[in-house]
Amino acid sequence: xxxxFHGLRSxxxxxxxxxxxxxxxxxxxxxxxxxxxWYDGFHHDRTGARSIDASSRFNVYSVRVTYIALAAxxxxxxxxxxxxxxxxxxxxxxxxxxxxxxxxxxxTGLKWTDGMAEVVAPPGTVLEGKRPDLVATVIQKATGQTxxxxxxxxxxxxxxxxxxGWMGAAAENLVCDVSPLGYPTIRLGADDGTDRNLxxxxxxxxxxxxxxxNAGMKDGKRILPEKVIRQVTxxxxxxxxxSFGYFWWLKEGQSRHPQDELGxxxxxxxxxxxGASGCACLVIxxxxxxAVRLFNSLYEGYDYLADIRGFGDEVMKALxxxxxxxxxxRLMSRGGNE
Numbered sequence: 001x002x003x004x005f006h007g008l009r010s011x012x013x014x015x016x017x018x019x020x021x022x023x024x025x026x027x028x029x030x031x032x033x034x035x036x037x038w039y040d041g042f043h044h045d046r047t048g049a050r051s052i053d054a055s056s057r058f059n060v061y062s063v064r065v066t067y068i069a070l071a072a073x074x075x076x077x078x079x080x081x082x083x084x085x086x087x088x089x090x091x092x093x094x095x096x097x098x099x100x101x102x103x104x105x106x107x108t109g110l111k112w113t114d115g116m117a118e119v120v121a122p123p124g125t126v127l128e129g130k131r132p133d134l135v136a137t138v139i140q141k142a143t144g145q146t147x148x149x150x151x152x153x154x155x156x157x158x159x160x161x162x163x164x165g166w167m168g169a170a171a172e173n174l175v176c177d178v179s180p181l182g183y184p185t186i187r188l189g190a191d192d193g194t195d196r197n198l199x200x201x202x203x204x205x206x207x208x209x210x211x212x213x214n215a216g217m218k219d220g221k222r223i224l225p226e227k228v229i230r231q232v233t234x235x236x237x238x239x240x241x242x243s244f245g246y247f248w249w250l251k252e253g254q255s256r257h258p259q260d261e262l263g264x265x266x267x268x269x270x271x272x273x274x275g276a277s278g279c280a281c282l283v284i285x286x287x288x289x290x291a292v293r294l295f296n297s298l299y300e301g302y303d304y305l306a307d308i309r310g311f312g313d314e315v316m317k318a319l320x321x322x323x324x325x326x327x328x329x330r331l332m333s334r335g336g337n338e
Contacts, residue, residue, distance in 0.1 A: 002321075004317075004318045004319075004321035004322050004325070005028065005035075005036040005038075005318045007314050007317055007318065008026070008028075008036070008291075008311075008314040008315060008317075008318050009026070009038055011310055011311060011314045012024055012026055012038065012040070012293060012311075013040065015278065015295070015302075015307050015311075016040065016041065016295060018302050018307075019278055019295060019297040019299055019302050019307075020178060020297050020299045021041065021178065021277075021278060021295040021296050021297035022041050022042050022043070022044055022045040022049070022176075022178050022184075022296060022297075023039075023040065023041035023042055023043060023044075023052040023056065023058075023175055023294075023295070023296050024038075024039070024040045024041055024052065024293070024294065024295050024296075025038070025039050025040075025052055025056060025058070025201075025202040025292075025293070025294040026038040026039075026202065026291075026292070026293050026294075027202040027203055027205070027206040027290075027291075027292050028206075028289065028290070028291045028292075028315070028318070029206045029207075029209070029210050029213075029289060029290045029291075030287065030288060030289040030290075030319065030322065031288050031289075032210065032214070032288075034203070034206070035322065036318070037054070037202070037203075039051075039052045039053055039054065039056070039202075040052060043056065043174075043175045043176055043184075043296075044175075044176035044178060044184035044296075045178050045184065046183075046184060049176075049184075050172070052175070054201065054202070054203060055163065055173045055201060056173055056175050056201060056202075056294075057163050057171075057173050057174050057175060057199040057200060057201045058175045058199065058200065058201075058202075058277065058279055058294040058295070058296055059174075059175070059177060059186075059187055059196070059197065059198070059199055059277060059296070060198055060199070060200050060205065060275050060277070060279045060294070061196055061198075061275035061276040061277050061279065062130055062273065062274065062275040062276060063198070063200075063205070063273050063274070063275040063279055063280070063281055064132065064196070064198035064275075065130050065132040065135075065247040065273065066208075066232070066246070066247055066248060066273045066281070067147075067151060067155075067193075067198065067208075068132040068135050068136055068139075068147050068193060068247075069104055069132075069135065069232050069245075069246035069247045069248075070151070070155065070224075070228065070232055070246075071136075071139055071147045071150045071151055071154075071193070072100070072104060072135050072138070072139055072246065073228045073231045073232045073246060074150060074154055074224070074228055075139055075142060075143055075150070076100075076231065077225060077227055077228050077231065080142045080143050081100060081138060081139070081142045081143075082100070083099065083100055083101040083104075084099050084100070084101065085099060085100045085138075086098070086099055087099065087100065087102075087103060087108065087110075087117075087134075087138075090137065090138045090141050090142070091117065091134075091137075093116075093117075094110070094117045095117070095119050096108075096109060096110065096119040096122075096123065097122075097123055098110055098123040099123070100138060101236065102123045102124060103131060103134055103135060103138070104135065104246040104247065105236045105244045105245075105246065105247075106127055106128050106129070106130060106244060106247070107123060107124045107125070107126060107127065107128065107241060107244075108123055108128065108131075109121035109122055109123040109124070109125060109126060109128075110128075111128075112131070112134075124241070125241070126241075127241060127242060127257070127259065130247055132194075132247070133194055136192075136193055136194045137194075146192040146193055146194075147192065147193025147194065148165075148166055148191060148192050148193040149192075151193065154224065155223065155224065158221075158223050159204075159207065159211070159218060159223060161204045161207070163199075163200060163201040163203070163204050164198075164199075164200045164201075164204045164205075164208075165191070165198070165199065166189070166190070166191045166192065166193055166195065166197050166198050166199075167188055167189075167191065167197050167198075167199050168188055168189065168190065168191040168197075169188065170186055170188065173201075174186055174199055175199075175294075175296045176296065177277060177296050177297070177298050178296060178297055178298070178299070179297070179298035179299060180298075180299060200294075201294075202292055202293075202294050205279075205281055205292040205294070206281075206290050206291075206292045208281065209281045209282070209283045209290035209291075209292060210290050211223060211224070211229070212229055212232075212233060212271075212283050212285075212290075213283060213285055213288055213289070213290060215229050215230070216228060216229045231245075231246070232245050232246040232247075232248065233245040233246075233248055233250065233271055233283075235250045235252060241257070242257035242259070242260060245271060247273060248271040248272065248273055249261050249262060249271060249272050249273065249274075250269075250270075250271045251266045251267065251268055251269065251270040251271065252268055252269075253268065259305070260305075260309075261274050261305065261308045261309065262309065262312055263308075263309045263310065263311065263312025263313035263314075263315070263316060264309065264313065265312070265313045265316045265317075266282075266284065266312050266313075266315075266316055267284055267285075267286035267287065267316075268286075269284075269285050269286055270282065270283060270284045270285070270286070270312075271283050272308075272312065274304075274308050276298065277294075277295055277296055277297055277298060278293070278294075278295030278296075278297055278304075278307075279292075279293060279294045279295060280292065280293050280308060280311065282311070282312055282315060284315070284316075284319065287319045287323065289315075289319055291311075291315040293311060
């Protein structure tokens with residue numbers, strides 16, 4: 001079999017140059033094992049920078065929202081939060097009929113300015129930016145616990161992860177961001193799960209996606225209730241709006257929203273999250289596969305939609321080749337036993 005991941009790596013190299021990233025990482029899992037792993041570049045763009053390797057932890061920016069959504073789903077499953085709770089219950093003074101479900105599916109119809117919310121559309125009718133900070137506030141008000149406390153107890157510690165966490169201090173394995181500022185930076189902040197400072201390495205991000213493939217199981221052990229995983233990846237349908245779970249962008253049919261980030265060839269039921277620095281986690285349940293990519297660029301001006309859609313399509317090409325090879329091998333094996 002020729003190298004099925006050559007095209008995917010070529011896409012990664014092209015986009016690394018186009019977005020001016022100094023480092024990149026790629027991990028693909030299928031059937032619970034790593035089938036492709038690739039690292040390139042350096043932790044920043046100055047002399048003496050450390051090379052990117054398996055221990056390198058990137059700031060995943062908006063990818064973090066899926067972790068926060070999972071914490072919310074745990075609270076919903078256990079009854080401390082209800083999907084139909086009005087946001088006014090948690091943010092006194094908020095007008096309109098927006099609920100927790102609208103918040104998790106980016107459709108509250110609210111515009112927030114300096115902590116004040118203005119109703120700009122009926123809930124469920126517009127696509128808006130992600131507000132994981134508000135979700136974190138709902139969680140803390142409902143439970144008295146931070147996102148970090150819930151996730152460490154229910155996810156990070158049981159999974160045995162040591163390269164996943166909100167960082168409040170610098171560490172040698174943290175990858176810097178490169179940007180038009182002209183010098184490398186590391187975004188640190190509160191370690192309670194409210195800030196944009198979740199750092200993860202490629203293997204553990206792939207493990208995160210694979211936990212969804214396995215409906216909350218890892219190595220035969222139940223980590224999370226299956227209902228929680230189904231909750232965050234079940235589409236919520238609203239007229240004229242894209243298909244979302246809890247922040248995950250879901251693939252359903254051939255209809256496409258102008259801001260759709262999913263590759264056209266991805267299987268129905270696939271879901272993905274994409275972050276500001278170019279990082280992404282793509283889950284393809286039909287193939288029992290996960291593909292994650294990490295970059296460290298905050299430069300703008302490139303076609304990010306063409307990029308992330310192309311990434312998904314290249315992943316599908318690679319997986320299709322792998323599937324064809326496996327099928328041919330099974331046929332040959334059966335033929336040899338006859």
